[in-house]
Amino acid sequence: MGRAIDLRTLAAMLVGVFGFFAVISPVPAWALIGGGLVILIGSALSPRALRADRRRSQPMSGPVVWPNPSMKAVAEALPDPCIMTDAQGIVRFVNDLAIQRFGLVSRGDPLNFKLRATALNDALERVVALDRAETAEWLEKIPTERWFEAHLAPIHFQPDPHATLRRPDFVIVVIEDLTERRRSERMRADFVANASHELRTPLASLTGFIETLQGPARNDAVAREKFLGIMMQQASRMKRLIDDLLSLSRIEMKAHMRPDAIVDVGELMWDVIDSLQPLANENAVELCAEIAEKPMPTMADRDELVQVFSNLIENAIKYGASGGKVDISAEADPQGGDQWLVSIRDYGPGIAEEHLPRLTERFYRADIVSSREKQGTGLGLAIVKHILTRHHARLQIESSLGAGATFSVRLESQSAIAHSPQINTPNGEQTRTHQSPAKIIRAR
Amino acid sequence: MADHIVSSYDQELKLLMTKIAEMGGLAEGLVADSVTALTRMDIGLAQKVVLTDARLDRLQHEVEERAILLIARRQPMALDLREIMGALRISNDLERVGDLAKNIAKRVTAMHGNMVAKQLVIGVEHLSEIALEQLKAVLDAFTTRDDAVAMEVRKRDDEIDALYTSLFRELLTYMMEDPRNISSCTHLLFCAKNIERIGDHATNIAETVHFVVTGEQMIEERLKSDGSSMIGSIGAE
Ligand SMILES: Nc1ncnc2c1ncn2[C@@H]1O[C@H](COP(=O)(O)OP(=O)(O)OP(=O)(O)O)[C@@H](O)[C@H]1O
Ligand SMILES: [Mg+2]
Numbered sequence: 001m002g003r004a005i006d007l008r009t010l011a012a013m014l015v016g017v018f019g020f021f022a023v024i025s026p027v028p029a030w031a032l033i034g035g036g037l038v039i040l041i042g043s044a045l046s047p048r049a050l051r052a053d054r055r056r057s058q059p060m061s062g063p064v065v066w067p068n069p070s071m072k073a074v075a076e077a078l079p080d081p082c083i084m085t086d087a088q089g090i091v092r093f094v095n096d097l098a099i100q101r102f103g104l105v106s107r108g109d110p111l112n113f114k115l116r117a118t119a120l121n122d123a124l125e126r127v128v129a130l131d132r133a134e135t136a137e138w139l140e141k142i143p144t145e146r147w148f149e150a151h152l153a154p155i156h157f158q159p160d161p162h163a164t165l166r167r168p169d170f171v172i173v174v175i176e177d178l179t180e181r182r183r184s185e186r187m188r189a190d191f192v193a194n195a196s197h198e199l200r201t202p203l204a205s206l207t208g209f210i211e212t213l214q215g216p217a218r219n220d221a222v223a224r225e226k227f228l229g230i231m232m233q234q235a236s237r238m239k240r241l242i243d244d245l246l247s248l249s250r251i252e253m254k255a256h257m258r259p260d261a262i263v264d265v266g267e268l269m270w271d272v273i274d275s276l277q278p279l280a281n282e283n284a285v286e287l288c289a290e291i292a293e294k295p296m297p298t299m300a301d302r303d304e305l306v307q308v309f310s311n312l313i314e315n316a317i318k319y320g321a322s323g324g325k326v327d328i329s330a331e332a333d334p335q336g337g338d339q340w341l342v343s344i345r346d347y348g349p350g351i352a353e354e355h356l357p358r359l360t361e362r363f364y365r366a367d368i369v370s371s372r373e374k375q376g377t378g379l380g381l382a383i384v385k386h387i388l389t390r391h392h393a394r395l396q397i398e399s400s401l402g403a404g405a406t407f408s409v410r411l412e413s414q415s416a417i418a419h420s421p422q423i424n425t426p427n428g429e430q431t432r433t434h435q436s437p438a439k440i441i442r443a444r
Numbered sequence: 445m446a447d448h449i450v451s452s453y454d455q456e457l458k459l460l461m462t463k464i465a466e467m468g469g470l471a472e473g474l475v476a477d478s479v480t481a482l483t484r485m486d487i488g489l490a491q492k493v494v495l496t497d498a499r500l501d502r503l504q505h506e507v508e509e510r511a512i513l514l515i516a517r518r519q520p521m522a523l524d525l526r527e528i529m530g531a532l533r534i535s536n537d538l539e540r541v542g543d544l545a546k547n548i549a550k551r552v553t554a555m556h557g558n559m560v561a562k563q564l565v566i567g568v569e570h571l572s573e574i575a576l577e578q579l580k581a582v583l584d585a586f587t588t589r590d591d592a593v594a595m596e597v598r599k600r601d602d603e604i605d606a607l608y609t610s611l612f613r614e615l616l617t618y619m620m621e622d623p624r625n626i627s628s629c630t631h632l633l634f635c636a637k638n639i640e641r642i643g644d645h646a647t648n649i650a651e652t653v654h655f656v657v658t659g660e661q662m663i664e665e666r667l668k669s670d671g672s673s674m675i676g677s678i679g680a681e
Contacts, residue, residue, distance in 0.1 A: 112466055114587070116472060118470050354613055358607065
């Protein structure tokens with residue numbers, strides 16, 4: 001509750017410092033918007049001006065009070081998003097942090113036009129009705145889960161000596177982001193739940209083999225060799241599962257933060273292709289890359305994007321091996337929009353249409369048998385989707401049975417920043433002379 | 445916000461829009477909570493959803509009354525009239541969204557904590573994420589009068605339908621595999637159907653936004669491709 005006290009102190013401070021010279025004249029809002037506080041009053045009161053300004057500010061009732069510059073300066077200095085409303089819940093001031101976090105909150109509009117959370121708006125009503133500070137907590141699920149806690153306090157400009165219940169002039173709303181804290185609490189719980197659920201099967205089978213080796217197969221050398229082989233496989237599957245679950249948790253932790261490093265998509269793709277060349281050789285798959293030569297900068301977490309494209313290409317190699325080749329391309333999106341399009345196409349068995357919408361769900365496998373054979377955990381595409389959500393990027397899957405599959409990723413470009421000098425664009429030099437064992441067809 | 449003397453027409457209109465936003469916030473919360481109650485088998489949360497839905501119903505009546513009074517007293521024309529009509533239609537859709545969330549919550553209570561295969565619940569959760577995205581986008585589009593966003597929402601409804609169809613098939617497979625799954629799978633099937641219909645209401649709202657902004661009615665029927673006509677009729681709870 002440390003915050004709530006902070007806020008109350010702040011409210012008291014605001015009232016104390018500015019209360020006496022605050023402008024709460026019965027001047028209607030449009031006069032103040034007009035800019036010239038007192039000078040304009042005369043002209044603004046003319047009927048014509050009244051009509052003209054009718055749409056610009058629409059107070060619910062009574063005279064409208066606007067926060068004075070000093071109040072705004074204090075609100076602007078706060079380390080958290082801060083919004084001030086009047087007693088009718090109409091937004092009168094929004095600090096920069098609030099705009100950054102919640103987008104434009106229009107002054108003169110009710111708070112709930114932008115922030116619809118019921119808990120918040122109920123608390124606002126209570127602050128006005130009961131004239132006391134309140135807190136509200138809510139969860140926003142879209143686009144990624146975020147928890148917020150708002151501290152609300154009433155502000156009176158002129159302390160009322162007779163202490164009769166009076167509507168506050170303003171309500172100050174300070175919003176704290178609890179996401180990080182809540183997420184780490186949740187993460188532990190989710191991890192335990194998922195891990196215990198998914199590890200139970202391989203563990204049971206492992207125990208089964210151990211029991212057999214201790215009992216009936218104790219002296220059977222052939223069986224022992226065979227069982228140890230299977231046990232090794234199960235153990236490595238479990239290891240992969242734990243790794244995948246951990247990386248999913250880590251990505252979920254960061255889901256609400258936008259990555260801020262500049263990464264070149266072309267250079268990154270070459271790195272990924274190089275690292276997967278051995279797997280491709282093993283599966284007799286030819287990697288055909290067509291990477292545009294110009295710089296393709298985007299804002300990203302490099303390691304995470306590597307994970308995305310490794311997963312997609314690995315899938316194409318593993319599941320599409322029968323097609324003998326995988327096409328990989330990266331270019332400016334031909335459909336327009338300032339974005340890069342990376343596509344990975346294989347010529348394998350493809351995926352039946354009914355599975356497509358669900359592939360990115362945790363543990364979902366289109367073909368359970370083949371996925372088990374390939375030691376898949378069913379987490380690869382879930383990780384891909386989470387990473388891409390954090391990057392504001394989109395994944396598109398096109399496939400039908402017998403026709404191979406195409407996975408396309410659209411990443412926002414950072415063309416504006418690309419021309420700035422300090423950008424560490426992947427040495428065009430190196431890209432051009434890059435020797436990759438992959439068959440290279442270059443565009444542009 | 446609390447009632448008080450309102451004077452100008454603009455103020456009354458804005459108050460009406462505030463009520464719609466309030467309904468929107470409630471509806472979004474109910475959908476999110478009902479699905480959370482389902483995935484966690486949280487009976488307490490399910491009961492809260494059922495109770496809160498009543499508030500949405502009351503708000504809808506209030507919107508209706510205010511809208512009718514506004515039309516009767518002020519006799520608005522063109523855009524103003526469209527805005528009021530839009531508010532009326534949207535409040536209807538939101539009230540239905542609340543009912544659908546309430547249905548899901550009731551199913552949770554009926555399932556007595558009997559969880560079905562985890563993969564299926566993940567599927568229903570996935571469906572609800574898209575429905576919630578649609579609902580949020582279209583409510584934002586209404587307050588900002590953004591026709592482009594509304595039309596985007598309308599296009600995306602296919603995604604929900606495709607996902608629903610896929611879930612539907614998987615649920616049938618489960619039921620056929622093991623008759624003991626039938627009862628819980630049926631509950632889940634209705635939950636999925638309810639979410640799919642929440643998506644339809646988001647689409648309706650998108651069409652209303654289009655009407656408010658441009659004055660055009662959307663006549664062209666949306667193609668329904670959910671391939672599950674079987675449940676289509678009984679799905680209407
Ligand atoms: N290119 C593809 N062709 C055919 N099926 C695919 C392809 N890519 C993915 N799939 C199907 O989608 C499922 C999910 O893929 P995902 O990468 O999420 O999991 P996985 O490969 O089984 O496990 P992991 O990637 O963790 O090893 C796979 O099991 C497979 O059935
Ligand atoms: Mg994979």
